[in-house]
Amino acid sequence: MNWWGMDAARWQGIWQVFTETLVRQGLNLVLAVLILLVGWWVAGRARRAAERLFERWGVDVTVRPMMGSIVLWVFRIVTLVLVLSQFGVQTASIIAILGAAGLAIGLALQGTLQNIAAGIMIVILRPFRVGDYIDAEGTAGTVREIGLFMTELTMLDGVCLHVPNNKLWGSPIINYSANPTRRLDIEVGVHQHDDIGGAITALRTLLRDDPRVLDEPAPDVMVMRYAEGAIILNVRCWIATSEFWPVRFEMNRRIKEVVEQAGCSIPLPLRELRVVETARNAAAR
Template sequence: MSESVEQTVQTVIDFVAMYGLQVIAAIIILIVGFWFAAYSKRKCHDLLMKSPNVDEMLAGFLATLVKYIVVAVTVLAVLNKFGIETTSLIAVLGAAGLAIGLALQGTLSNVAAGVMILFLRPFKVGQFVDIGGVSGTVKGVSLFTTELATGDNVQILLPNSRVWGSAILNYSAHATRRVDLLMGIAYDDDINKAMAVIEELAKADDRIKQDPAPVLAVGDLADSSVNIIVRVWVNASDYWGVRWSLTKSIKEAFDENGISIPFPQQVVHHVNASADTE
C-alpha cells in the first residue's frame, strides 16, 4: 500500500517537474486570451458603431465573431504548449465538422440565412417588421435566430432560415407612411360637406403633411353608405397616433355637422298577397 502511494506521489512529482511550467504558462495564456477576447469584442463593437454604415445588428455580429476567433487562437496556443500537433488537430476537426454539418443541415441553413440577413440588412434593430405573418420590433439577430418583441412585449424567436425565406414587410424602413381611412356617410348626407369637414381636420393637424397633399375621394357606393377614401401622409413614428386621433376627430366633427355614419341595413318590401276567393 505504501509503495503504491509512493509511486503515485512520485508520478505527480515527475509530472509537475516535467510539465509544471507548461501548465502554468497554459493557465496564463487562457486567462489572458479570454480577457483579450472579451476586450476585443467590446473594442470592435465600439469602433464599428462609430461608422455611419454599420448598424447595431451587424456590429454585434462582427464583434462576437472577433471574440470567437481570439478564443480559438487561444485554445490552439494552449494545445501547442503541450506539444500537441495543431495542424493534425485542425484536420481532424475539419473532418468532424463536415460530418456534423451533413447531420445538421437545417441548423447550418439558419447560420447561412443569419449571415445573409446581417450583411444585406433587410431590417435593423428597433424597426417594426412583419415576417411571414409574425409582427414585432426587431431586438437582435444571432447566427441561428431573429428575435422580435410584440407590442405587448412578448418575445418571439424565429429561425433565420424562415426569416430569409419569407416576405419581409418593414414598416420602419422609410421616414414617412400613408394613413388610409375609409369613412362611410349616409346616402342622404352632403358628400361635399363631409369631404370639406375631413379636409379641415387634415389641415389642422400639424403631424399631417401637406406635401403630398391629403387625398379625399368617393371610393364606392356601398349597400348602406357612400364610402369616402381618406389618405394622408405622416412621419412613420406618428402613424398610429394620427390614425387613431383622426378617426376620433372625424366622428366628432360629423356629429357636430349633422353627418351620420350609417350602420348596415336592409330595406324589406312586404307584399300582402292574400286572395279572397268566394
C-alpha cells in the same frame, strides 16, 4: 527478483517515469485550464473593444453585433488550439482535426449554418436595420439586435422575441420603417340619405388643418363603394412614418365628430329580430 520477474531497481525506474509523466501532464493540464480561462476572458474583452472601435469608426449599428461575434469566436478558436498544443498535438494535426470536426458539425448542424449564412446576408443586403419595425409572415416586432444565429425583436407588448435568421431570410419581409413617409387610409361610412358632399368637404378640411398631414402627395377624400344603407368614403393622406399611429388613432376619434357636425351620420350595423307568432302558437297559450 520478485514474483513478476523484475527487480527493485527496474520497478524504481518505472515508478520514476510514471511520476514524471504524471507531474508533466498535470502541469500541462493546469496550464491548459489557465490558457482556457484567460483566452475566454480575452475573447470577451476583444469583442467589447471591437464593438467600441466599430462605433468610433462609424460602422452601422446593425453590423456591430455580428462583427463582434466573429471577433469573439476567432479568439476562442485560437484559445482551443493553444489548449490542444499543450498536450503535444501538432498544429497540422489540429488543423486536420478542426477540418474533420467542422465537416461533421456542418453536416449535423445544417440549420445552424443556414442561420449564420442568413445572418451574414441580412447584414450585407440590409433589408432591415436596428430600430426598424418589420413583419415577416406574422413574425413582427422592432429589431433590437442582429446576431450570428438569431435576430432579437421587441414585440408591441414589450415581449422579447428571438427569431432564427434563416426564418427571417426565407420569408417576405415588410419593413414599416424603411421609408420616411406612409399613406394613411381610413374608411368612413355615411348614411345614404345624408349630404355626401358636405361630409367630404368637412373631412377635407380636417385633413388640411392638421399640421402632421403632408401637403405632397395631397390629401383627399373620395367615394370608394356603396354598402348596405351607407356610402363608404376613404380618407387618405400621407404622414411621417413616426407619426402614423398617433395620427391614425386621433383621426378615428375626430372623424365621427366632424361628420356629425356636418349634419351627417355614420350608420352602425344593426340586426333586427322579428318573432312571427302563428295561430297554433297563439292557441297554445
